[in-house]
Amino acid sequence: MKFVATGDWQLGMTAHFLDDEARPQFQRARFDAVERIAEVVAEHDARFVVACGDVFESNQLDRRVIAQAFDALRAFDVPVVLVPGNHDPLDASSIYDSHRFIGGMPDHIHVLRSSEPHEVVPGVEVIGAPWSSKRPQRDLMAAAVEGREPAPDGVVRILAGHGAVSTLSPDPDDPAVVEVSDLQRTLADGIIHAAVLGDRHSTTEVADRIWYPGAPEVTSRDEIDPGNVLVMDVAPDRCEVEKVNIGRWAFTVVGEELDSVEDVEVLRRRLQGMDAKSRTAVWLRLSGTLSTAAHARLQEVLDEASELFAKLDAWERHTDLAVMPEDADFEALGLTGFARQALDDLESAARGEGNHSDADVGAAQDALALLYRFAGGVR
């Protein structure tokens, strides 16, 4: 029995750091990803889909997102089980309780509002551990199976929930942490046959039969392995998992050490060589020391590249790049007299000589670049 495990669709999510043109495309990409999951279902002959929470980015979204979601969900011809997570909990503002959702929900969509076993297809039960608030005070996965008998013969049971597991949680004191050992015991007791969770956007095997399928489309540059869904084949005596990549977007951190104009060229070529630039956000982590001239070149390179990528976070915040004037830079410009003296002053400040703050040093480096440009060094 095959099904597709997924989660963290985060429909309605935007990325404010993206450029103006890229932002709507990125938002659209999440709906496109849902449609591609339908393709995976068809390709693998899966019998249903389980989405483990955070289907929607927020309960505070404009309700138009429901129509868009239903439109994307029409691509499925198998049941799709949605389990509310921490971004879309079943609280008083729940998107699942809105008139538009209840009124327009297609028949093959099922929202698990309790932990009663839900027979999604004959012989398969899904037990959901839905979130009813943003801060549950206990392990909802454990609560969902508490007191349950082992699955009857001939029935496969899947536990679907959301949240951090004890082995990966950054906050072990969080009462909502999902205790992995409890899950394993439940599995061992035959109460369930597999557990899938949302919340972690990178595809992760927590333990045997315990999986995070991850987000089908990247949402943050910190994610290790996003853009996947899991095709799971589960039986009481079997659990085969296939990871299928469907993500189209990439959030990439590019680190380069730049110490010469040649290094700048290497960076330029590296950026040039990247695919799908309009769906790629790049964070540069640049370090090293460049001459004023080389820095001027770097800026030209980055100016060009930023026009191609969905995002090129080049300067200021993630850069540890020093710009040091070199005599050669300015010699060709032949500055004399007071201009030369001003150049000397700025060079001294740019090297941090004397009583200068970092901001002063930065400003001096920038001023040198300007001087370099105005004196005819560039263009």
Add this chain to the structure above:
Amino acid sequence: MRIESVTLRNYRGVEDRTIEFDDGVTLISGPNEVGKSSIAEALRLIRTKPDSSKAREIQAITPVHKDVGPEVVVVVTTGPYRVEYAKRWRKRATTTLNVFEPSPEQHTGRDADQRYLEILKETLDIDLLEALEVQQGKSLDQPDLAQLRVLQNALGDEESDESDDALMERINAEYEVYFTPRSGKPSKEGRALSDAVQELTRERDRLMGQSQEMQAFVDEHAERGVAIDRANRSIASMEEELAALRAKDKELRGLAESRDASDKALADATERLKRACAARDERREAIAWLERTDAEITEEQSVLDERDADRESAAEARDAAHERARRLEKEQAEVDADLTKLRRALDRHRAVEAVEKLEARVKAAQQADDDVRAAEAQMEAEKVDEGALKRLTKLQQDLRVAEAAQEAAAANITVRAMGDHSVGVDDDTVQPGAQDSRPVIDPVRVTVDGIVEVTVQPGRSPEDLQQGVDAAHAALVRELSKLQVADIAAAQESAERRHRASQAVQDAKARRDQNLDGAELSELEVELARIQAKVSEDAPSNLGESDTWEARIAELDERRTGLVEELASAREELEERRESASEAHTVHASAQAALEEKRRNADQHRRRLTEAREADSDEALEAAVEQADIAVEQATAMRDEQQMALDEADPESVAEELENLEGSLETQEKVRNDARERRSELQGLLRDRERLGIRDLLDDAEAELEEVTQRYERFQRRAAAIQLLHRVITARRDEAQARYVAPFTSEIDRLGKILYNEEMQVEVTPDLHIASRTVDGRTVAFESLSGGTQEQLALLGRLACAQLVDREQGAPLILDDALGFTDEDRLRALGRALAKVGRTTQVIVLTCQPDRYKYLGKAKHVTLPLRGEAVSSGEGVGNDS
């Protein structure tokens, strides 16, 4: 640079004129309007305006009534070049440049212009060209020398070149993108970005607040849900407890009702006991009362018997007193009768004596009364009384006065008897020798017996005198008539008689009054009649002698007085006895009545007691009391037992608990209802917020804020960079300029000595403007100096500059009608200074007053004729050619 010649054709009013210049000083003079200024102007225009120019300045130099274009040809030497540059504007516009040295070149049109500029730029600083020209009317303005590179080079900065200017321009232009040029405040764009960041931050925060508020509603909604569950649980358990408590309360109520019934039974028994006691006590009282009353009746009967005796003795005493009083009254009546008899006899006896005396008085009085009447009749007959007599006498007198007045007015006759004859005058006789004199009022008859009779007739007397006499006479006659007397004498007699009658009346009246003694005669007569009647009564008999009567009366009076006293005391006693008897009677009667009443009352009670005993015997009443007492004891015991049971069950705390629990239940229900109500309210609020799509708005706002923030940060970073660059380079440039100040200042000071023949110092700013001049320790700001001095100092600046600049790189110094403010002495000194500068620099002086410049030393002097075609180029003062 040196200008060899300038040719003007069809230029303003000049048809065709060529002026050649000396290498040193050239003085060009001529009256106004001959086109001196045109030379300087032509040098500028040929350089700055292409032949195609339609600029206002070109229109201004075009001749008005000719169909020709203005044309300028200059021949200049600059650096290694010697060129002829010719330009015609407007009509058949053309430009040509002939380079003669160092190697021949020819250019036309734009090429010519460009090449000429190239040559100029290569060999000199065009700014210097402009700085060294003193245009007409601008001699007080100081030239901008600080940016002159040739000067900078001359002053020690050999590296300065035009690229510095371009650099500064770019830096300033960039700076002005970020800051205002003067105050260095953030530019409009910077402010707009900053404002946008603030505005978007506010918007983002607002939306964030809305989002958080919505989440707070959600959280509260959940909390309220928990509260409702909690309340529901409390309510359920409370309702259970409440049911148990209510059952117990009901049981206790039953117990309390029984206790209340026992209370009632006890009260009834107590009441019955009270009534039985009362009945028994009443019976005892009735028996005791009857016994007491019977005893009293016996006692009071004996007292009544005593009272009866008292009453009888009092009646006897009263009767005795009555008898004594009656006896005394009788005795007094007898005395009174005797007294009456005696007194009547005495009265008659005294009346007989009184009648005799009274009869005599009446008679005398009657006689006197008759006399009065007779005398009064006589008086009545005599009319003249004293008053009438006086009136008559007065009237007589009046007549005599009237007559005397008449006589006085009448003629008077005096008759003297002569001789011995007597003369008769009327009835009188005048004896001889005597005389008679009288008035003639009536005819007077004078007779001498026998001899003569003369009658003197009176004249007529005045009428009023006559009337007076007549009136007096009439009045007298009338009065006499009225008094019925003939004349005055008769009147006097009558009056005498009347007086005597009056006296007689008086006498008779006195006599009568004496007899009457104050009474009226009629009264006396009545009295007399009365007394006479009394006397006529019978004389009493058996009374003895009348002279004993009075003594006997006195004796009887005395006896009567004694009797009266005795009778009064007897009557008093009688009254007392009567009162005592009456009182005794009353006391007895009332005691008797009381006793009888008492007896009746006692009988009545006795009857009642008998009847009561027939109904309930004394013994039965006593037994009833005993029985009731036992019943009370029993009821008390039962009630106490029930009360004790009730006290043990503590119904008050049960009721309290019940009340408390009901209150708590109500509170919980209210808590639950409030929570429910708030939940629906929150649900409503959430439905409302839901529609906003806060998250989408917030995402958009954050994206926009992010973008603008980045732009702003980049802007600020660039601003910081350009600000720093601008600050550093401006400071360095100012420093460099400041270094030029010293040599420039000393050059001005040096030239100043020539001009002022004295120690003079100027202060020069970094931009090479003269700020002030100091002479004899007095420093005056440039602006405060006189026009002449300002003009001289401005020129000195130019001279210093011309002097300092490298000879090869120099430009001609052109003075167009300058020094108009300068006096003669200074002009002379200035001439020396110009001549000195002229040794190294070409100096061209244009003036309409050549006298001003007569001390120019060796100079070429060109005089321009008024509208002349030819140019007279002659020898000026000290001209060396």
